[in-house]
Amino acid sequence: MSEDHLTPCQDWVLTSLCRFSPTAPITTSDLATKLSHSVHRTEIYLDQLVEMGLVRVHHVSGEPAWRPSSDGLAIGTVV
Numbered sequence: 773m774s775e776d777h778l779t780p781c782q783d784w785v786l787t788s789l790c791r792f793s794p795t796a797p798i799t800t801s802d803l804a805t806k807l808s809h810s811v812h813r814t815e816i817y818l819d820q821l822v823e824m825g826l827v828r829v830h831h832v833s834g835e836p837a838w839r840p841s842s843d844g845l846a847i848g849t850v851v
Contacts, residue, residue, distance in 0.1 A: 777824075778847075785817040786826055790840050790848035797830040797837030 778786065785807070792798060792806050804814040818838050821827035826844035830837045840848055 781813075782817050782820055782824075783848075785814060786821055786840065786844055786848035789818075789821075789827065789838060790845055793839055794845060794849070795839065797832055797839045799832060799835050799837045801835075803838065 785803075788807055789798070789803060792803065800815045800818065801811050803818075804811040807814065815836070818827055818829075821844065822829055822838075826841055826847060827838050828841050830839065
């Protein structure tokens with residue numbers, strides 16, 4: 773997977789996820805709050821990134837929580 777295949781919004785969400793929560797899962801609402809973005813749209817982008825294999829979904833207290841996969845970290849981490 774190459775970052776050339778990401779839309780600007782997918783890239784923004786992945787990069788932000790790598791910055792805010794590189795190893796521990798973060799809930800959709802917490803990530804959306806950090807991004808000042810809608811929870812619904814944030815979850816749509818996260819679901820797309822899961823389909824691409826760049827993000828993994830976990831469950832924290834019954835809520836979906838997200839963290840980048842190793843490929844996601846490689847693409848989403850700005851050096």
